Amino acid sequence: MRAGCSVARVSYVRWSIAAQFLRLPAMMAPLAFALLATEVTGSYRLGGLMMAVFIGAEIVAAGPVGRALDRFGVARGLRVLLLVSALFLCGLALVASSPVLTVVFVVLTGFAAGGLSGGIRALLPKSVSAGFLERAVAIDAVVIEIVVVTGPLIVALLTPLGVVAPVLGMAGAYVLAVLFVPTVAVAPRTRGERPKLGSIMTWLLSSFGFGVLISTIEVSSLPFAQRLGGGAEFAVVFMAVLIAASMAGAGLYAWLGPRLQIDRRIRAALFLVVMAVGGVLAAFGVSWPLLIAGLVTVGICTGPLNTTISMHLQLTLPESRKAEGFSLVFTAQAGGFALGSLCVALLPVSVAPVVGSAVALIAAFSVISAHRGAPYRRVTSAVANQEA
CATH class of the missing domain: 1.20.1250.20 (MFS general substrate transporter like domains)
Known part of the structure; x- marks a missing residue:
């Protein structure tokens, strides 16, 4: 053993x-x-x-x-x-x-x-x-x-x-x-079925909402600093706080996540809602404590949300569509980052993160209201779907 x-x-x-x-x-x-x-x-x-x-x-x-x-x-x-x-x-x-x-x-x-x-x-x-x-x-x-x-x-x-x-x-x-790159065993090729659109779209929207919100926070770091009378050095501090909170949240979830019995839809929706609250705090954070609280609230949910989305797709995507499914998720997230950056470029500093929070809340509602498809499958083998 x-x-x-x-x-x-x-x-x-x-x-x-x-x-x-x-x-x-x-x-x-x-x-x-x-x-x-x-x-x-x-x-x-x-x-x-x-x-x-x-x-x-x-x-x-x-x-x-x-x-x-x-x-x-x-x-x-x-x-x-x-x-x-x-x-x-x-x-x-x-x-x-x-x-x-x-x-x-x-x-x-x-x-x-x-x-x-x-x-x-x-x-x-x-x-x-x-x-x-x-x-x-x-x-x-x-x-x-x-x-x-x-x-x-x-x-x-x-x-x-x-x-x-x-x-x-x-x-x-x-x-x-x-x-x-790991060397894995070759398995017989099977004709994979495309997953139902609804079973993927809600999670693509979740990843997209995450991308929009987190990018409006990250790209706004310098405007946030300037609003509080600081410069580039304070923007670096804000980014450090966000990254530290993200690492802490992911580390904590690595310890607690596998023990949780809560449905992953509920988890994802909860993380999105909490991040949305953090985005609003950051948007209207006219003082250091309020802005830092918003950044920490957003950052601490980043790792757990991405892990939750990743694990749900791991357990529900057809085995012969894993790479495609995960590629689409990363694409949705990248699209969210692009839209969030555009929001910062076009909107006032207090409005862009609110837009990001609104998209995150829409994603949370979508996850909760989505029709429940096939039940979660427990992975019983680390090599359950090997292919070279």
Whole structure:
């Protein structure tokens, strides 16, 4: 038994290393693209365009790429896509002097990377024991926050080596991820059925609502600071508070989550409602204590909500549609982030988070009122739906 636990722990560590290397380029991209654009054109605006088309390409490609991974093998397909993404980034570094070609290679990279997050998530159940799965998802939510902070720091460390060094660093991260993608057994291929639309749409809306709300809070960090008479340094403090609260919430849920008997629909709705309350507190936080309380309220529910959504889909998505389903969830979240950022750009600082809170409440109502489909299935094997 102890040997089995040790093997499972090593397998999870390997999966986690692959997942973090896979995610790292996305965290490096905003600053890396901005620096590259400034060097090429003298303005950061091209960097904003590069980031927009990168995310747009990921959103467009996520569903089809996830479907292809499910069909041809998730682990094998991930290795190919990671290498292709790395090659496109190397191409981007080579054509960095041409703004047009730069955008072209960014789009190609986005298409190749669109299904990576969903694919790596689909491999998690094959890398851990069944009883550890929910805790593993929650722990991963903590580690993600570390990657979020690490990405820009790596860009800053690589920049003195040359303006294309961060882009090559992103390519290197993809290559390193290839080395750690778990090797799983090949299972006979079966024709998968698409899940009922309603069974997915409510959870896509939940992920979208989360994205809108959290982005209106994150992107508003500088306006929040300025409203209280501070500057960029206070915005950094606000982000640190949000990240610390998120890590604490995810860590606590990793311990308590598997023991809870509450229906996951109720959990998700509760987390969304609490986050909405936090968004309103932050929106009208005209004092430090009120604003910090809002940030902590939002942050502490971030990890538990994502874990709850992830586990519900894990237990209800058809086995041959896992990568596609998770890719769609990450796409919905990215779309929410984009809309939230747009709200901050167009609306007053006190209104944007309220819009985010309203979307979160709509998502919570949708989850509660959704017609109850098939009952939850208990996963009895960590390798219940293996495929290469």
